[in-house]
Amino acid sequence: DIQMTQSPSTLSVSVGDRVTITCRASQSISSSLAWYQQKPGKAPKLLIYKASTLESGVPSRFSGSESGTEFTLTISSLQPDDFATYYCQQYNSYSVTFGGGTKVEIK
Amino acid sequence: EVQLVESGGDLVQPGGSLRLSCAASGFTFSSYWMTWVRQAPGKGLEWVANINQDGRETFYVDSVKGRFTISRDNAKNSLYLQMNILRAEDTAVYYCAKGGVDSSWYWRVWGQGTLATVSS
Numbered sequence: 001d002i003q004m005t006q007s008p009s010t011l012s013v014s015v016g017d018r019v020t021i022t023c024r025a026s027q028s029i030s031s032s033l034a035w036y037q038q039k040p041g042k043a044p045k046l047l048i049y050k051a052s053t054l055e056s057g058v059p060s061r062f063s064g065s066e067s068g069t070e071f072t073l074t075i076s077s078l079q080p081d082d083f084a085t086y087y088c089q090q091y092n093s094y095s096v097t098f099g100g101g102t103k104v105e106i107k
Numbered sequence: 108e109v110q111l112v113e114s115g116g117d118l119v120q121p122g123g124s125l126r127l128s129c130a131a132s133g134f135t136f137s138s139y140w141m142t143w144v145r146q147a148p149g150k151g152l153e154w155v156a157n158i159n160q161d162g163r164e165t166f167y168v169d170s171v172k173g174r175f176t177i178s179r180d181n182a183k184n185s186l187y188l189q190m191n192i193l194r195a196e197d198t199a200v201y202y203c204a205k206g207g208v209d210s211s212w213y214w215r216v217w218g219q220g221t222l223a224t225v226s227s
Binding site: 032034044046 | 154217220
C-alpha cells in the first residue's frame with residue numbers, strides 16, 4: 001500500500017502568513033494527488049486535484065506543486081477563513097490513502 | 108443542486124451489523140463512481156470503499172475486506188454500505204462522496220456524514 005506522510009501535523013500561523021504543507025508518497029503516484037480542507041463538523045472540501053489543478057471556485061491564494069514523490073500545498077497569504085485542517089490524498093492505481101492531516105491554527 | 112444525504116448511522120454492539128444509505132439527487136447517479144470515506148472521532152480521513160457505475164467493480168481498504176459490502180441501486184439513486192462483524196475501531200462518521208466518470212478517485216461532492224458507533 002502507498003503511504004502518505006504529511007507534515008507538519010500542526011501549524012501556528014497568523015493572518016497574512018505564507019503557509020506550506022508537504023506530503024511525501026512512499027512510491028511514485030504520478031500526479032494523482034488531491035488536497036482537501038476540512039472544518040470541524042463539516043465534510044472535506046476539494047481544493048486541488050492532479051497535484052496542481054485548482055478546483056473551480058477555490059481562491060487563487062491556494063496552489064499545489066510536485067517534485068517527484070513530494071507534494072506541496074501553499075497558501076500565499078492566509079485568510080481568517082483558512083484556519084482548518086488540510087489533508088492530502090493519493091488516488092493512484094485503484095487505491096486511496098490520505099495523509100495524516102495538518103491543523104492550521106491561530107498563533 | 109447536487110446533493111448527497113447519508114442515513115442509517117446508529118449505536119451497535121461489537122459483532123453486530125449496520126446498513127448505511129446515501130440518497131443522491133441533482134445529477135445522473137448512474138454515470139458516476141461512488142465512494143464511502145470515514146473519519147473516527149478526532150482522527151483523520153480514511154477511504155473505505157468505491158463502486159463503479161454499474162456496480163460490477165468494487166474496491167475496499169484492507170481493514171474492511173470480507174466484512175463490508177458497498178452496493179448501489181441506480182433506479183433509486185442510492186448508495187449503500189453493509190457493515191458486518193463490526194468492531195470498536197469502525198466507530199466513525201461515514202461520508203458518501205460522488206466520484207467522476209473515470210477512476211480518478213478524488214471527490215468534489217460529499218454528504219454531511221452519518222455516525223456509526225460500535226460499543227457495548
